[in-house]
Amino acid sequence: MTAFRMTPAAARRSRSRSGLRAPRAAGLVVAGLCLGLGFVGCAAPLPGGTTPSANPTPQPGVMPLRGMPVDPSAAENPSLAVKIDNHPAARPQIGLERADLVFEELVEGGLTRYAALWHSDVPESVGPVRSIRPMDPEILGSFGGIVAYSGGQPQFVDQMKAAPLLNVSFDDDSEGLFVRADDRDSPHDVVLAAAETVALHSDLAPPPRQFDYADSAAEATAALAGDPTTGIVTRFSESNGRAWAWDPAAPAYLRSQDGAADLDTAGAQLRATNVVVLRVEVDRGSDVPRTILSGSGEAWVSTSGSTMPVTWFKDAAAAPIRLADADGATVELAPGNTWIELVPADDGSVELVL
Known part of the structure; x- marks a missing residue:
């Protein structure tokens, strides 16, 4: 340096x-x-x-989480926030390169985890999906839309469910949106059908500009x-x-x-x-x-x-x-x-x- x-x-x-x-x-x-x-x-x-x-x-005609010009009709879908694993065994992550915003946060053991958001370009799949943490409602509360994760301590899950987002959880997957990848070891193997998740909840409002x-x-x-x-x-x-x-x-x-x-x-x-x-x-x-x-x-x-x-x-x-x-x-x-x-x-x- x-x-x-x-x-x-x-x-x-x-x-x-x-x-x-x-x-x-x-x-x-x-x-x-x-x-x-x-x-x-x-x-x-x-x-x-x-x-x-x-x-x-407001900046009409631009993607609210990316700032790039867009046909307004193409920005009407909700944003999808997902807790993404960053353990060395979870790399390379799936779909992270297409996220509009990625927050990197400290978790246990000096490791970090991501709270990633997709809106302008939602991949077919994203992952590996991991559990919620106590700061996530504060990080994600301004976006609305959907948040997806794989469990978490009950008090943290309750805090996330109280936030103004639709919660989609691996532990309560009634819609069959999560799968375990065969080529990854648990717990770094949970993958979300991202595009399908957004399509199922297209009635939700798009995110405000951050x-x-x-x-x-x-x-x-x-x-x-x-x-x-x-x-x-x-x-x-x-x-x-x-x-x-x-x-x-x-x-x-x-x-x-x-x-x-x-x-x-x-x-x-x-x-x-x-x-x-x-x-x-x-x-x-x-x-x-x-x-x-x-x-x-x-x-x-x-x-x-x-x-x-x-x-x-x-x-x-x-x-x-x-x-x-x-x-x-x-x-x-x-x-x-x-x-x-x-x-x-x-x-x-x-x-x-x-």
């Missing part, structure tokens, strides 16, 4: 941004400024205590106002590491896990148009860690090979995540798929490669 340094442009922005609270560095890699990221003006409460609107302005999108990648906020970076490295615990490398030929961020390329079932490396890293608190009061995705905190948005520090806001479980720059303006992502990394504030880390 390149040593971190402040660019002249970053220095000018630093002098122009007054009243910002310095970020807390506990538990994060610190090498240079702002959690080792080489940026000043890192995400903090906005001047005057303002927050961006919790009700994003993020704001620019008209093109070149007009995305980070592309215009961020600092050039070639990669993003995140750690959710001491036992794992994730990396995103910007490939201008793709153009996309290519994903690696634990030092190796992260591949789909066709052997292609998983990729993202936008990578959004949120620094989040984690409740470790029980054997199951619970990510707290409410309130606000520091974040970083990477698009088109540039990264900028922002602030994230989420007012309630049913409210969308809002992203704002240091002046309180809404951050616009590039049209395309987005991965959201929910990195623990206590012992997680975030680094940018210049």
Whole structure:
């Protein structure tokens, strides 16, 4: 990795941004400024205590979870959220490369699991499907539509059933939507008939928009106002590491896990148009860690090979995540798929490669 340094442009922005609270560095890699990221003006409460609107302005004619142009009639289906396994034995996952949004969350043993959402491009099958966790109602509550999973502790299942989504569970599969794959070992073998699940519940409303999108990648906020970076490295615990490398030929961020390329079932490396890293608190009061995705905190948005520090806001479980720059303006992502990394504030880390 390149040593971190402040660019002249970053220095000018630093002098122009007054009243910002310095970020807390506990538990994060610190090498240079702002959690080792080489940026000043890192995400903090906005001047005057303002927050961006919790009700994003509709963008007619675009997919609500991907920001790409669409015939409105093709976006009338509900979104499908699925808990996807990320144990090494579960890789490569099925259909993950076609998800609009993927949230990566910490679970037991320092491992991570995905809450992935499909709306614009629903595959025939997705998996391996795993159990629900206590943070999932908060992560998924703003999307509506369908959530699918394979069991979970009773109290977590009850919390998910109380959320405003239709629950589809492997443990109560009256519609025959789940199967066990013959070429995978249990418990990493549960596969959901995704397209059939959505078709059976096509009466449900489509999801509201989660993020704001620019008209093109070149007009995305980070592309215009961020600092050039070639990669993003995140750690959710001491036992794992994730990396995103910007490939201008793709153009996309290519994903690696634990030092190796992260591949789909066709052997292609998983990729993202936008990578959004949120620094989040984690409740470790029980054997199951619970990510707290409410309130606000520091974040970083990477698009088109540039990264900028922002602030994230989420007012309630049913409210969308809002992203704002240091002046309180809404951050616009590039049209395309987005991965959201929910990195623990206590012992997680975030680094940018210049």
